[in-house]
Amino acid sequence: MTLRVLGVDPGLTRCGLGVVDVAANRRATLVEVGVVGTAASESLDARLLAIDAAVEQWLDRHQPDVLAVERVFSQLNVSTVMGTAQASGVVIAAAARRGIAVALHTPTEVKAAVTGNGQADKGSVARMVVRILRLSEAPTPADAADALALAITHAWRSGLSAAAASAAASPSRSGAAAAARSSQRVPSGALTAAQLLWVQAEASARQAGHGRRHR
């Protein structure tokens, strides 16, 4: 039982794409990683079309259970944030057209999930992605590593949702209840059937003493 997540780090100049399969015991395996980029000299419609086409191809090729995208904030670099937001809109709509669930995670959530530190730098995130996926070297550019980190984060956090559900059934497990509070941004209503199955499997693995969180 694995959950396949396509993580996307949106951007007009470089849009990172990473597919990861995550097992119920949290073991994550790289499926494919890459970057699609367009030149700033191209028109906005041509740039967004290139991203749309790339995401469609990746969705066709990998049939992910979920698409995980970075939640964009207007506080970021104002010169590029509008293009990033437009690219993320295109990516999200492409998944939605196919009925694929979309999950949003903040950069802080991603850093915390893969390194244990919400303020970690890009290098630390990339090094943990290498370790978690048992790679020989860091995927480049950074956007590719970020896409993989997003995918891993989503799988691990939605696993915590399962712990939350079982915690609600048995209130004595306060650790799981705390985990539940920390993962409220992924409403269970947004889970697909495949995710729910995975989440149940993950909860079983956890109860069996496996599935310790990577920190």
Add this chain to the structure above:
Amino acid sequence: MTLRVLGVDPGLTRCGLGVVDVAANRRATLVEVGVVGTAASESLDARLLAIDAAVEQWLDRHQPDVLAVERVFSQLNVSTVMGTAQASGVVIAAAARRGIAVALHTPTEVKAAVTGNGQADKGSVARMVVRILRLSEAPTPADAADALALAITHAWRSGLSAAAASAAASPSRSGAAAAARSSQRVPSGALTAAQLLWVQAEASARQAGHGRRHR
């Protein structure tokens, strides 16, 4: 010879859509106007999907020559600007998938084109849209009127590009040359065959003494 423009004022809560046919003599006629909206309680992917589906329907139904969208800036209301940008990305990609030209205009350009004043308020823009399209009352909500104003602006400004081209051929027409400078944001390379034909017809009408600008 008319140019059909679909103007879109993007937004997650209210996305204005307006189709206008503009003749070579600048006479503009309303084809359809409407608004698609989604509740803030819906998920982001559901909201973007609704906009994607609406734009696809409008493109199917009206087969516009051009799609005109407001150029979004990060200086606007930060709480809504990211959603607006994401919606605009979806709208632009939908047109690009069909090979329909996409034109971006700033709010100032739109206000200046329809009212003659780049600082005009929303009420003035709506009143001029009513007058230009010979309507009995203002389209509501404001997003609908804004979409129509965008469509009119695009048709009129791309017409000015033609005047620019002929001005380059005959430097004595300084008025047209000035118009050329003011419309540099619509590169002629972005014009479709239909637009180019329209633009030539518009230039002929102008030389015959018609086509006075609505101000």
